[in-house]
Amino acid sequence: MIDGFGPIADACRIEVPDAHRRPIAIVGAGAIVDVAHLPAYRAAGLEVVGLHDHHPGRATEVVGRHGTGKVHDSLEDLLAEDRVRVVNVAVTASAQPGIVRRVLESGRHVLPREPFAPDPATGQALVELAEARGLALVVNQRLRFEEGMVAAHRMVELGWIGEVTAMSIAVNIWTEWTDWPWMLGVPSLEVMVYSIHCHDVVRWFLGEPSLVFNAAGRTPGQAPIAETRSVTTSTYPSGAVSVIHANHGTARATTSPPSGSTAPAAPSGAPWAVPARRDPRRRGCRGPGRSSTPRLCGPRPPAPLPGPG
Numbered sequence: 285m286i287d288g289f290g291p292i293a294d295a296c297r298i299e300v301p302d303a304h305r306r307p308i309a310i311v312g313a314g315a316i317v318d319v320a321h322l323p324a325y326r327a328a329g330l331e332v333v334g335l336h337d338h339h340p341g342r343a344t345e346v347v348g349r350h351g352t353g354k355v356h357d358s359l360e361d362l363l364a365e366d367r368v369r370v371v372n373v374a375v376t377a378s379a380q381p382g383i384v385r386r387v388l389e390s391g392r393h394v395l396p397r398e399p400f401a402p403d404p405a406t407g408q409a410l411v412e413l414a415e416a417r418g419l420a421l422v423v424n425q426r427l428r429f430e431e432g433m434v435a436a437h438r439m440v441e442l443g444w445i446g447e448v449t450a451m452s453i454a455v456n457i458w459t460e461w462t463d464w465p466w467m468l469g470v471p472s473l474e475v476m477v478y479s480i481h482c483h484d485v486v487r488w489f490l491g492e493p494s495l496v497f498n499a500a501g502r503t504p505g506q507a508p509i510a511e512t513r514s515v516t517t518s519t520y521p522s523g524a525v526s527v528i529h530a531n532h533g534t535a536r537a538t539t540s541p542p543s544g545s546t547a548p549a550a551p552s553g554a555p556w557a558v559p560a561r562r563d564p565r566r567r568g569c570r571g572p573g574r575s576s577t578p579r580l581c582g583p584r585p586p587a588p589l590p591g592p593g
Protein backbone atom coordinates (compact mmCIF):
# COMPACT_ATOMS: atom_id res chain seq x y z
CA MET A 285 0.00 0.00 0.00
CA ILE A 286 2.71 2.46 1.09
CA ASP A 287 4.61 1.81 -2.16
CA GLY A 288 1.72 3.36 -4.02
CA PHE A 289 2.76 6.73 -2.62
CA GLY A 290 6.21 6.52 -4.23
CA PRO A 291 5.36 9.05 -6.98
CA ILE A 292 4.19 11.52 -4.33
CA ALA A 293 7.36 11.10 -2.27
CA ASP A 294 9.43 11.57 -5.43
CA ALA A 295 7.63 14.83 -6.21
CA CYS A 296 8.17 16.15 -2.66
CA ARG A 297 11.89 15.47 -2.61
CA ILE A 298 13.67 18.79 -3.00
CA GLU A 299 17.02 18.25 -4.66
CA VAL A 300 19.27 20.61 -6.57
CA PRO A 301 21.01 18.82 -9.44
CA ASP A 302 24.76 19.43 -9.66
CA ALA A 303 24.34 21.21 -12.98
CA HIS A 304 22.10 23.81 -11.30
CA ARG A 305 24.37 24.61 -8.39
CA ARG A 306 25.84 28.12 -8.40
CA PRO A 307 27.69 30.12 -5.74
CA ILE A 308 25.14 32.37 -4.01
CA ALA A 309 25.47 35.81 -2.45
CA ILE A 310 22.78 37.37 -0.26
CA VAL A 311 21.69 40.97 0.22
CA GLY A 312 19.84 41.46 3.50
CA ALA A 313 20.57 39.72 6.79
CA GLY A 314 17.11 39.96 8.32
CA ALA A 315 14.73 37.44 9.82
CA ILE A 316 13.95 35.42 6.74
CA VAL A 317 17.59 34.97 5.73
CA ASP A 318 18.57 34.07 9.28
CA VAL A 319 15.87 31.52 10.07
CA ALA A 320 14.90 30.17 6.66
CA HIS A 321 17.26 30.85 3.75
CA LEU A 322 20.63 30.03 5.31
CA PRO A 323 19.42 26.83 7.05
CA ALA A 324 17.74 25.73 3.78
CA TYR A 325 20.89 26.41 1.75
CA ARG A 326 22.94 24.44 4.23
CA ALA A 327 20.46 21.53 4.13
CA ALA A 328 20.65 21.52 0.33
CA GLY A 329 24.45 21.75 0.34
CA LEU A 330 24.46 25.05 -1.56
CA GLU A 331 27.44 27.36 -1.27
CA VAL A 332 26.95 30.86 0.14
CA VAL A 333 29.95 32.99 -0.72
CA GLY A 334 28.97 36.41 0.58
CA LEU A 335 26.41 38.49 2.45
CA HIS A 336 25.75 42.22 2.63
CA ASP A 337 23.39 44.18 4.86
CA HIS A 338 23.49 47.96 5.07
CA HIS A 339 22.95 47.78 8.80
CA PRO A 340 26.41 47.73 10.38
CA GLY A 341 27.03 44.50 12.22
CA ARG A 342 23.95 42.58 11.14
CA ALA A 343 25.64 40.67 8.33
CA THR A 344 28.57 39.92 10.62
CA GLU A 345 26.26 38.57 13.30
CA VAL A 346 24.32 36.35 10.88
CA VAL A 347 27.43 35.08 9.12
CA GLY A 348 28.90 34.35 12.55
CA ARG A 349 25.84 32.38 13.56
CA HIS A 350 25.76 30.28 10.40
CA GLY A 351 29.48 30.14 9.75
CA THR A 352 29.08 30.77 6.06
CA GLY A 353 30.23 33.32 3.48
CA LYS A 354 32.15 36.57 3.65
CA VAL A 355 30.71 39.83 4.91
CA HIS A 356 30.67 42.61 2.31
CA ASP A 357 30.42 46.23 3.41
CA SER A 358 28.64 47.35 0.27
CA LEU A 359 26.61 46.00 -2.63
CA GLU A 360 29.40 47.07 -5.00
CA ASP A 361 31.90 45.05 -3.00
CA LEU A 362 29.63 41.99 -3.10
CA LEU A 363 29.06 42.30 -6.85
CA ALA A 364 32.80 42.66 -7.41
CA GLU A 365 33.22 39.09 -6.15
CA ASP A 366 33.74 37.08 -9.37
CA ARG A 367 32.49 33.77 -8.01
CA VAL A 368 28.98 35.06 -7.30
CA ARG A 369 26.53 33.73 -9.91
CA VAL A 370 23.19 34.11 -8.08
CA VAL A 371 22.12 36.91 -5.75
CA ASN A 372 19.33 36.37 -3.26
CA VAL A 373 17.76 39.75 -2.38
CA ALA A 374 15.78 39.76 0.89
CA VAL A 375 15.57 43.38 2.04
CA THR A 376 12.95 45.94 2.92
CA ALA A 377 10.46 45.84 0.05
CA SER A 378 11.01 49.44 -1.11
CA ALA A 379 14.78 48.85 -1.44
CA GLN A 380 14.41 45.69 -3.48
CA PRO A 381 13.81 46.94 -7.09
CA GLY A 382 16.93 49.12 -7.14
CA ILE A 383 19.11 46.28 -5.85
CA VAL A 384 17.57 43.78 -8.28
CA ARG A 385 18.36 46.14 -11.16
CA ARG A 386 21.99 46.50 -10.11
CA VAL A 387 22.36 42.74 -9.71
CA LEU A 388 20.98 42.12 -13.21
CA GLU A 389 23.20 44.82 -14.67
CA SER A 390 26.18 43.01 -13.12
CA GLY A 391 25.23 39.85 -15.06
CA ARG A 392 24.00 37.71 -12.13
CA HIS A 393 20.84 35.68 -11.78
CA VAL A 394 18.59 37.12 -9.08
CA LEU A 395 16.14 35.78 -6.50
CA PRO A 396 14.06 38.62 -5.06
CA ARG A 397 11.47 38.10 -2.30
CA GLU A 398 7.86 38.94 -2.49
CA PRO A 399 6.67 41.66 -2.84
CA PHE A 400 8.88 41.65 -5.93
CA ALA A 401 7.95 45.20 -6.99
CA PRO A 402 5.69 47.98 -5.67
CA ASP A 403 3.76 48.23 -8.97
CA PRO A 404 3.38 46.24 -12.23
CA ALA A 405 5.38 48.72 -14.34
CA THR A 406 8.47 48.41 -12.14
CA GLY A 407 8.15 44.63 -12.12
CA GLN A 408 7.70 44.47 -15.89
CA ALA A 409 10.80 46.61 -16.51
CA LEU A 410 12.92 44.30 -14.34
CA VAL A 411 11.57 41.18 -16.07
CA GLU A 412 12.43 42.71 -19.46
CA LEU A 413 15.93 43.58 -18.27
CA ALA A 414 16.49 40.00 -17.11
CA GLU A 415 15.18 38.61 -20.41
CA ALA A 416 17.35 40.97 -22.44
CA ARG A 417 20.42 39.80 -20.56
CA GLY A 418 19.50 36.11 -20.62
CA LEU A 419 19.37 35.97 -16.82
CA ALA A 420 16.94 34.22 -14.50
CA LEU A 421 14.78 36.43 -12.28
CA VAL A 422 12.79 34.16 -9.98
CA VAL A 423 10.63 35.40 -7.12
CA ASN A 424 11.18 33.34 -3.97
CA GLN A 425 7.68 31.85 -3.77
CA ARG A 426 7.68 29.29 -1.02
CA LEU A 427 4.21 27.89 -0.36
CA ARG A 428 3.92 25.94 -3.60
CA PHE A 429 7.09 24.06 -2.59
CA GLU A 430 5.68 23.10 0.80
CA GLU A 431 5.38 19.31 1.07
CA GLY A 432 1.60 19.18 1.48
CA MET A 433 1.03 21.46 -1.51
CA VAL A 434 3.41 19.51 -3.72
CA ALA A 435 1.80 16.22 -2.68
CA ALA A 436 -1.70 17.52 -3.40
CA HIS A 437 -0.65 18.92 -6.78
CA ARG A 438 1.03 15.65 -7.79
CA MET A 439 -2.09 13.71 -6.81
CA VAL A 440 -4.10 15.96 -9.11
CA GLU A 441 -1.57 15.49 -11.93
CA LEU A 442 -1.78 11.73 -11.48
CA GLY A 443 -5.55 11.87 -11.72
CA TRP A 444 -6.07 10.52 -8.18
CA ILE A 445 -8.41 13.33 -7.21
CA GLY A 446 -10.18 14.05 -10.46
CA GLU A 447 -10.79 17.49 -11.86
CA VAL A 448 -10.31 20.27 -9.33
CA THR A 449 -13.39 22.46 -9.46
CA ALA A 450 -13.00 24.44 -6.22
CA MET A 451 -10.23 25.36 -3.84
CA SER A 452 -10.14 27.24 -0.55
CA ILE A 453 -7.37 28.35 1.78
CA ALA A 454 -8.10 29.76 5.24
CA VAL A 455 -5.44 31.26 7.50
CA ASN A 456 -6.20 32.59 10.97
CA ILE A 457 -3.14 33.73 12.91
CA TRP A 458 -1.79 36.58 14.99
CA THR A 459 1.06 38.40 13.26
CA GLU A 460 3.16 40.79 15.34
CA TRP A 461 3.58 43.39 12.59
CA THR A 462 5.54 45.72 14.87
CA ASP A 463 8.51 43.36 14.48
CA TRP A 464 8.87 44.83 10.96
CA PRO A 465 8.75 48.61 11.52
CA TRP A 466 9.05 49.20 7.75
CA MET A 467 5.80 47.32 7.17
CA LEU A 468 3.73 49.62 9.38
CA GLY A 469 3.55 52.49 6.89
CA VAL A 470 3.19 50.68 3.57
CA PRO A 471 -0.10 51.34 1.75
CA SER A 472 -0.77 47.69 0.88
CA LEU A 473 0.35 44.94 3.21
CA GLU A 474 -1.40 41.61 3.70
CA VAL A 475 -1.80 40.55 0.07
CA MET A 476 1.67 41.82 -0.86
CA VAL A 477 3.64 40.08 1.89
CA TYR A 478 1.53 37.10 2.84
CA SER A 479 -1.46 35.84 0.91
CA ILE A 480 0.40 36.41 -2.36
CA HIS A 481 1.80 32.92 -1.65
CA CYS A 482 -1.74 31.53 -1.41
CA HIS A 483 -2.65 33.21 -4.72
CA ASP A 484 0.43 31.65 -6.30
CA VAL A 485 -0.61 28.20 -5.07
CA VAL A 486 -4.19 28.52 -6.26
CA ARG A 487 -3.04 29.66 -9.72
CA TRP A 488 -0.74 26.63 -9.80
CA PHE A 489 -3.76 24.38 -9.39
CA LEU A 490 -6.47 26.27 -11.27
CA GLY A 491 -4.64 28.49 -13.77
CA GLU A 492 -5.36 32.14 -14.57
CA PRO A 493 -8.64 33.40 -13.08
CA SER A 494 -11.12 35.23 -15.26
CA LEU A 495 -12.52 37.33 -12.42
CA VAL A 496 -11.05 38.25 -9.03
CA PHE A 497 -13.02 39.85 -6.18
CA ASN A 498 -11.18 41.10 -3.12
CA ALA A 499 -12.32 42.59 0.16
CA ALA A 500 -9.71 43.73 2.64
CA GLY A 501 -9.95 45.04 6.18
CA ARG A 502 -8.16 45.94 9.35
CA THR A 503 -8.24 44.77 12.97
CA PRO A 504 -9.26 47.38 15.55
CA GLY A 505 -6.17 48.82 17.20
CA GLN A 506 -3.72 47.30 14.73
CA ALA A 507 -0.38 49.02 14.19
CA PRO A 508 -0.08 48.95 10.36
CA ILE A 509 -1.97 51.54 8.33
CA ALA A 510 -2.80 49.01 5.60
CA GLU A 511 -4.98 45.91 5.45
CA THR A 512 -4.13 42.90 7.62
CA ARG A 513 -6.96 40.61 6.50
CA SER A 514 -8.32 39.82 3.10
CA VAL A 515 -10.90 37.63 1.43
CA THR A 516 -10.44 36.90 -2.27
CA THR A 517 -12.83 34.93 -4.42
CA SER A 518 -11.97 34.09 -8.02
CA THR A 519 -13.67 32.40 -10.91
CA TYR A 520 -11.93 30.52 -13.72
CA PRO A 521 -12.75 29.86 -17.39
CA SER A 522 -13.43 26.19 -16.52
CA GLY A 523 -16.14 27.24 -14.06
CA ALA A 524 -13.91 26.52 -11.04
CA VAL A 525 -13.96 28.89 -8.07
CA SER A 526 -11.49 29.65 -5.27
CA VAL A 527 -11.56 31.43 -1.92
CA ILE A 528 -8.55 32.69 0.00
CA HIS A 529 -9.26 34.05 3.47
CA ALA A 530 -6.24 35.31 5.38
CA ASN A 531 -6.73 36.95 8.76
CA HIS A 532 -3.71 38.11 10.75
CA GLY A 533 -5.76 39.63 13.54
CA THR A 534 -6.92 36.52 15.32
CA ALA A 535 -6.68 37.14 19.04
CA ARG A 536 -4.29 34.82 20.79
CA ALA A 537 -5.69 33.45 24.02
CA THR A 538 -3.14 34.73 26.49
CA THR A 539 -3.50 36.01 30.01
CA SER A 540 -0.56 38.35 29.50
CA PRO A 541 0.70 39.31 26.04
CA PRO A 542 4.50 39.30 25.67
CA SER A 543 6.02 42.63 26.57
CA GLY A 544 5.77 45.09 23.69
CA SER A 545 3.16 42.94 21.97
CA THR A 546 0.02 44.48 20.52
CA ALA A 547 -1.77 41.12 20.79
CA PRO A 548 -4.93 41.44 22.87
CA ALA A 549 -5.13 39.38 26.03
CA ALA A 550 -8.02 37.03 26.58
CA PRO A 551 -10.84 38.68 28.55
CA SER A 552 -10.31 38.33 32.28
CA GLY A 553 -11.69 35.02 33.51
CA ALA A 554 -12.21 33.65 30.01
CA PRO A 555 -12.17 29.85 30.21
CA TRP A 556 -9.78 29.62 27.26
CA ALA A 557 -7.16 31.92 28.77
CA VAL A 558 -3.77 30.22 29.00
CA PRO A 559 -0.33 31.56 29.95
CA ALA A 560 1.51 33.24 27.07
CA ARG A 561 3.79 30.76 25.40
CA ARG A 562 6.01 31.02 22.38
CA ASP A 563 5.52 28.61 19.54
CA PRO A 564 8.74 26.53 19.61
CA ARG A 565 8.57 26.16 15.82
CA ARG A 566 9.16 29.87 15.62
CA ARG A 567 11.92 30.07 18.17
CA GLY A 568 14.95 31.84 16.83
CA CYS A 569 13.10 34.07 14.40
CA ARG A 570 14.74 37.40 14.94
CA GLY A 571 13.78 40.88 14.02
CA PRO A 572 15.67 43.97 13.09
CA GLY A 573 17.45 45.57 16.00
CA ARG A 574 16.44 42.86 18.44
CA SER A 575 18.77 40.21 17.25
CA SER A 576 19.40 38.61 20.59
CA THR A 577 15.73 38.25 21.45
CA PRO A 578 13.77 35.41 19.88
CA ARG A 579 10.41 36.66 18.68
CA LEU A 580 7.28 35.46 17.07
CA CYS A 581 7.71 35.37 13.34
CA GLY A 582 5.07 37.04 11.25
CA PRO A 583 4.42 36.81 7.57
CA ARG A 584 5.09 33.22 6.77
CA PRO A 585 2.88 30.18 6.46
CA PRO A 586 1.81 28.23 9.53
CA ALA A 587 3.60 25.09 8.36
CA PRO A 588 7.41 24.81 8.60
CA LEU A 589 9.04 26.52 5.66
CA PRO A 590 10.28 24.29 2.85
CA GLY A 591 12.83 26.94 2.10
CA PRO A 592 10.64 31.36 1.61
CA GLY A 593 10.21 31.80 1.69
Ligand SMILES: NC(=O)c1ccc[n+]([C@@H]2O[C@H](COP(=O)([O-])OP(=O)(O)OC[C@H]3O[C@@H](n4cnc5c(N)ncnc54)[C@H](O)[C@@H]3O)[C@@H](O)[C@H]2O)c1
Binds near residue numbers: 582
Ligand atom coordinates in the same frame (compact mmCIF):
# COMPACT_ATOMS: atom_id res chain seq x y z
N1 LIG B 1 10.29 37.13 7.83
C1 LIG B 1 9.46 36.43 7.14
O1 LIG B 1 8.81 35.52 7.69
C2 LIG B 1 9.28 36.67 5.66
C3 LIG B 1 8.56 35.76 5.00
C4 LIG B 1 8.38 35.92 3.66
C5 LIG B 1 8.89 37.00 3.00
N2 LIG B 1 9.60 37.92 3.63
C6 LIG B 1 10.11 39.04 2.80
O2 LIG B 1 11.52 39.00 2.78
C7 LIG B 1 12.04 40.34 2.79
C8 LIG B 1 12.89 40.51 4.02
O3 LIG B 1 12.09 40.16 5.16
P1 LIG B 1 12.71 40.02 6.60
O4 LIG B 1 11.65 39.46 7.46
O5 LIG B 1 14.03 39.35 6.55
O6 LIG B 1 12.89 41.58 6.96
P2 LIG B 1 13.80 42.23 8.08
O7 LIG B 1 13.26 43.58 8.30
O8 LIG B 1 13.97 41.30 9.23
O9 LIG B 1 15.23 42.33 7.35
C9 LIG B 1 15.47 43.11 6.23
C10 LIG B 1 16.97 43.35 6.19
O10 LIG B 1 17.29 44.05 5.00
C11 LIG B 1 18.28 45.02 5.32
N3 LIG B 1 18.23 46.08 4.30
C12 LIG B 1 17.21 46.93 4.07
N4 LIG B 1 17.51 47.74 3.03
C13 LIG B 1 18.74 47.37 2.60
C14 LIG B 1 19.60 47.82 1.55
N5 LIG B 1 19.24 48.84 0.74
N6 LIG B 1 20.80 47.22 1.40
C15 LIG B 1 21.18 46.21 2.22
N7 LIG B 1 20.41 45.73 3.23
C16 LIG B 1 19.20 46.31 3.42
C17 LIG B 1 17.91 45.50 6.71
O11 LIG B 1 19.01 46.11 7.40
C18 LIG B 1 17.46 44.20 7.37
O12 LIG B 1 18.53 43.53 8.03
C19 LIG B 1 10.81 41.27 2.77
O13 LIG B 1 10.56 41.66 1.44
C20 LIG B 1 9.70 40.40 3.31
O14 LIG B 1 8.45 40.79 2.80
C21 LIG B 1 9.82 37.77 4.97
